[in-house]
Amino acid sequence: xxxLGIIGTGAIAHHFIxxxxxxxxxxxxxxxxxxxxxxxxxxxxxxxxIQLYADMEAFLASSxxxxxxxxxxxLHYGQAKAALLAGKxxxxxxxxxxxxxxxxxxxxxxxxxSVFVFEAARNYHEQAFTIIADFLADKExxxxxxxxxxxxxxxxxxxxxxxxxxFSSQFAGGALMDLGIYPIYASIRLFGEPMDAHYFAxxxxxxxDLNGSGQLIYPDFQVTIQTGKDINSSLPAEIYTNQGTLxxxxxxxxxxxxxxxxKGEAIPLSIQQAPHTMLEEVERxxxxxxxxxPEHYExxxxxxxxxxxxxxxxxQTAHIHFEGDxxxxxxxx
Numbered sequence: 001x002x003x004l005g006i007i008g009t010g011a012i013a014h015h016f017i018x019x020x021x022x023x024x025x026x027x028x029x030x031x032x033x034x035x036x037x038x039x040x041x042x043x044x045x046x047x048x049x050i051q052l053y054a055d056m057e058a059f060l061a062s063s064x065x066x067x068x069x070x071x072x073x074x075l076h077y078g079q080a081k082a083a084l085l086a087g088k089x090x091x092x093x094x095x096x097x098x099x100x101x102x103x104x105x106x107x108x109x110x111x112x113x114s115v116f117v118f119e120a121a122r123n124y125h126e127q128a129f130t131i132i133a134d135f136l137a138d139k140e141x142x143x144x145x146x147x148x149x150x151x152x153x154x155x156x157x158x159x160x161x162x163x164x165x166x167f168s169s170q171f172a173g174g175a176l177m178d179l180g181i182y183p184i185y186a187s188i189r190l191f192g193e194p195m196d197a198h199y200f201a202x203x204x205x206x207x208x209d210l211n212g213s214g215q216l217i218y219p220d221f222q223v224t225i226q227t228g229k230d231i232n233s234s235l236p237a238e239i240y241t242n243q244g245t246l247x248x249x250x251x252x253x254x255x256x257x258x259x260x261x262x263k264g265e266a267i268p269l270s271i272q273q274a275p276h277t278m279l280e281e282v283e284r285x286x287x288x289x290x291x292x293x294p295e296h297y298e299x300x301x302x303x304x305x306x307x308x309x310x311x312x313x314x315x316q317t318a319h320i321h322f323e324g325d326x327x328x329x330x331x332x333x
Contacts, residue, residue, distance in 0.1 A: 002286055005030040005059065005088070007079055008070030009042035012093060016068055016120070017046070019278035025286035026066065032059040060086040066289070068120070069093060072171035073178075074324055077102040084109045084117060089289055091282075094121045094181050098172045098322055100308040107301050116297070118285050119304045123252035124185045125281040128271050132239075132246070132257055133190055135269055139241040141191065143221040146183030146251050147235040149175070149211060149228035166229065167208050172322045174208040176201070176315055180227035184307050184314075186237070186251050187216050187223045193306035194218055199314035202230075207320050214314055253277045 004026045006013050020026035030051045033039035039052040053059035060067075060082060066089040069079050077097045083090045084106065096119040097103045103119075110117040123129070154164035165171040166178060176199060187194070194216035201212030211228025221240075226233060237248040244261035246269075248254055255273035260266050274280050288297055315321075 002026045002066050002089075002289065003029045003064040005032065005062070005064040005067045006042075006070070007032045007059075007067065008093070009033050009038050010070060013042070013068065013070040014045075016070065016093075016278055016282070019276045019282045020068075022276055022279060023283050023286060025283065025290075030059060030062050030064050032056060056082070060088065065089060066091060066285075072165045072168075072173075074098060074170065074172040074322065077106065080106055080117065081109060084113050084115060087113055087115060089116045089118075091118045091120050091285055094119055094185075095172075095177050095308070095311065096120075096304065097308060098177075098312075098324060099326075100305065100312050103305055103308045107305075116285075116289055116292075118281075118288075118300065119307075120278070120281060121181065121185045121304070121307070122278050122281045123182055123254075124189050124300070124303060125284050126252070126254060126274070127280060128254040128257065128273075129186070129189050131269055131271060132248070132254075135246070135257075135259070136190065136239065136241065139243050141221055142240040142242060144187065144191075144223040144237070144239045145226075145235075146186055146223060146237045147226040147233045148179050148182045148251050149226060149231050149233035150179060151232045152229040155230055163206070167204060167206075167210075169206040169208050169321065170323045172324070174315075174320060175211050175227045175229045176209055176214075176311065176318075176320065178229060180212070180214075180225060180314075181307065181311060182252050183223075183225040183227065183237075184216070184310055185303070187225070188303055188306050188310070190239075191216075191218060191223065194223070194310060197310050197314045197317070199318040199320075201318040201320065203318070203320065209315075209318065209320055212318065214318075216310065 032053045043050045067083045070093040166173040196217040199214035201209035210230040216223040239246040249256040257269040
């Protein structure tokens with residue numbers, strides 16, 4: 001069993017721990033927070049033997065195998081780098097980084113330290129996408145539309161004049177980074193890295209986006225994405241082919257995929273939804289650590305690199321800038 005440390009005491013960390021414990025392949029043993037009080041509050045619902053830390057150096061020097069990072073986006077890279085150098089396997093909540101070169105550096109550092117680094121982009125690891133990719137293999141793709149938008153619980157604070165982390169340029173917030181990454185991962189999982197990409201956004205004065213739409217440009221088709229944190233979307237995902245349209249009920253935690261041929265009756269694909277949204281990814285991470293499969297791992301790393309190349313380019317086209325950015329006027333890929 002892998003011993004697990006956590007940075008970040010928000011709801012997503014509890015969600016991850018629930019999935020990790022359900023696999024019976026992890027056991028939470030250590031929690032870091034900026035204050036001991038918040039670490040203690042977070043750990044109350046778990047085993048009393050959990051070690052609590054407010055000192056990062058002491059936390060990383062403690063004995064655990066895998067670190068899950070769920071802190072604000074702009075903190076991910078520095079915390080992950082330190083953990084990798086301390087010899088920990090690292091799982092970073094999406095988006096793992098804010099700039100593509102940061103991901104490259106983390107990958108290289110992990111290899112130098114003989115440990116694994118993973119981005120927790122859960123839909124990439126869903127078995128549903130393997131089934132969908134196999135189904136599309138004999139079809140010519142003509143385009144797709146992927147939507148993922150949810151009204152943020154932090155919108156009331158924003159509307160009263162506060163700047164929650166998820167809407168902060170200091171912490172690399174916004175709809176594209178938080179939710180837009182799901183349709184981008186789906187597109188890259190199915191079609192590979194696009195040759196170009198654009199994003200058009202409704203933005204705050206700090207340039208962070210509330211919602212937006214964009215295009216991923218492939219040689220023979222385009223994928224349109226829509227995302228937002230100030231709106232809700234219930235639109236299905238659609239993939240258009242020369243033989244008909246494949247309709248997915250959502251772009252993550254898929255429970256239904258139905259093909260509507262140009263002629264004839266609809267054909268449902270055999271999709272089995274996992275009982276927990278994060279279960280499939282945490283199982284795959286544990287299995288990779290226990291029994292490494294270099295080819296699969298390299299594919300994961302390359303997909304994440306393609307996603308971050310695309311994310312960075314899209315926010316540059318929309319002039320979304322974070323406080324930690326460098327070369328902000330560079331719009332090259």
